[in-house]
Amino acid sequence: MRSIVSSLPVLSLKQQLGDPVLIALHWEGKVLQDSETPSSLAWPSEVTLTKVEMTFDHERPITLLRDQSNTFGVMDGDEARRMCTAMKELLLKEANVLELQAPLVISAHLTGNLNALNYIFNTFGEPGGTSHLFLGNYVNKGRNGIDVMILLLCFKKKFPGQVHLLRGKHECSSIARIYGFYDECKHRFPSRSGVKLFRQFVEVFDNLPLAAVIQSRVFCVSSGLSPKLDDLEELRKLQRPLEVGSDGLVCDLLWSDPEDHQPGWHEMDKGMSYTYGPDVVDEFLKKNHMDFIVRGTQVVEEGYEFFADGKGVSIFSFPSFLGEFNNKASVMLLDEQLQQSLHTFDDTMLPVPSA
Template sequence: MAAVREQACFGPKDWRIRERRGILDPFLKALSAFLRQRITRKNEKQREQNSLDRRGISFLIVEVSFERREGGFPPEANYLFLGDYVDRGKQSLETICLLLAYKIKYPENFFLLRGNHECASINRIYGFYDECKRRYNIKLWKTFTDCFNCLPIAAIVDEKIFCCHGGLSPDLQNMEQIRRIMRPTDVPDTGLLCDLLWSDPDKDVQGWGENDRGVSFTFGADVVSKFLSRHDLDLVCRAHQVVEDGYEFFAKRQLVTLFSAPNYCGEFDNAGGMMSVDETLMCSFQILKPSEKKAKYQYQGLNSGRPVTPSRGPVKKK
């Protein structure tokens, strides 16, 4: 969701690819270090992996954007990102490498969840594969695929806020099921892991419904209420859909959708949003207004026949 500003990543736009490669090299070294750490250790349950529990600290929950004036840099602020770091602009490499570098630098303050685009079968079509091939090589894309297959799926903030990229699943009965997901893993076409990355809330649905994406399900407000009650939670926080004001509530404020990329792919006039959570679990929102000078980016998935990121309700197009 490329909201990392250009000037924070590299210099003039007319630099050639070979010159930019020198800028990216330190970030790619950070990626290699990240993969050596593996995030996961096989056959060992680690609470941070598939479920994050952090007590007594404040969080900024976003998709992909942070600036000193908006949220502060780690370790001053803790960040939880909700996925979809690639396929969202022409600087996907800069975006994901910067995030991984911060994860290496501040492993206890910086957390990256997996989105549905952190999957080889998706970003192979939607643009990230082509960017890696054009600017580096296919081997780099395969390296990122190995990395994405290790990312955690969900997080729980202070035992009260459940966070994931997509939404809920009819297969999810207890949190231990998420912790038991063995990684590295690809994303299956159905089941718990697929739903956590792909499902969507729908105000016109009771229970579970068919998803227009052709993947996973939609779920109604009643599903959210039952889920929160069963697990003694207060809020579901997810991403996965464009919302006009950067955030949007659902199910009587029991679920919130965050979308942090303003002016999404140059197609929508939407704002971006990030959610701050303080020590008392008070949630507040910061809005990132779309830039009038943002160059239009042709999203590679628009004509691919694959499901694209939809909007929740009407969002003005440019």
């Protein structure tokens, strides 16, 4: 980087270089703070700033959100913007179809339930010691979509090889605008900063991977299959970032549902995507040399529900969904031999936020 001769404070130097929110300056191995000045840093008349990068503090949000003592002050708008910008780049480096190894904890459909996410980490282990796969639907409907996203993205930053995030139907601009996340952003970050941050989160959503394969044998997806998906290579070739349309391959992955009582493909009553029968599941698994499907999305009374003659399972990790259902929640544990263990929990088992 070029040498800079200036008596200006660090913030002014950052403004000279472009957007001050998105860059960090380093000098002699030290991250410079905005309030620092040349005199406080004991700079000579000319200095060379050796590194400029996007950065954000991922440690403090993890501490606060795991404690749940003050979620409203976890991040200001500028730092949340830095986080989104950095994480877009990190996520885009990943493949559309993640290739993962067990053991793994698999969760689905948190939709803003920070208590459920903390229960999962408390019970089955935090990233750093435990690898997690989340099957999408992080925001909307629940009250803490922003906090769920911040905690997951901060853990992803800290342990990128142990936190795996797939895209769900709620990670879409039109759905997130209607079902609560847009309003949550406006409430948390007033004025136009909330709207701008909503757009930043949507750009993160557009970069999320779409599916995962565990040890070449288990297919994981937010919702389901597609009549346009014969071979996973078709999915691997898609270019991200991408928006979700009202039909097509990506829409089906995020919206389609299994239907054990009808073979084949049938249009869904709600007008989005299809239902697929046990024969479709069997054919897909045989063509792709896999054994099993794990998916989320649907509220199921026991927290999980098998389909397609036991060749697939739906899991749901939000107990007593929105206070409108009396459902249990579940996560799936896969060990190194891909042996499945389903663990259920209810809302009485969730951690109580600190006062």
